[in-house]
Amino acid sequence: MVSITVSVPVHTKELMNKFSEINWSGFVRKCIEQKADQLSWKDDMLKRLKKEEEFSEWAVETLKISRKGRLLKKKGLI
Numbered sequence: 001m002v003s004i005t006v007s008v009p010v011h012t013k014e015l016m017n018k019f020s021e022i023n024w025s026g027f028v029r030k031c032i033e034q035k036a037d038q039l040s041w042k043d044d045m046l047k048r049l050k051k052e053e054e055f056s057e058w059a060v061e062t063l064k065i066s067r068k069g070r071l072l073k074k075k076g077l078i
Contacts (some may be wrong), residue, residue, distance in 0.1 A: 006028060008016070049061055 016022070
């Protein structure tokens with residue numbers, strides 16, 4: 001595990017000392033882990049959404065081409 005240093009205002013440190021029963025290091029570690037997991041999940045969902053958008057665009061374009069072909073067939077142009 002790696003270590004990081006976090007700076008807080010003096011007032012915040014005084015409040016933290018007031019509630020010494022809290023493992024502040026563990027609390028901050030857990031908060032960072034949760035936020036990193038949330039951001040990772042969000043990034044994954046955005047990538048999946050991008051793939052869905054690409055597929056949707058392909059499907060719409062394919063449908064347009066298909067309909068255009070049927071229209072030209074009806075008019076006897078192909």
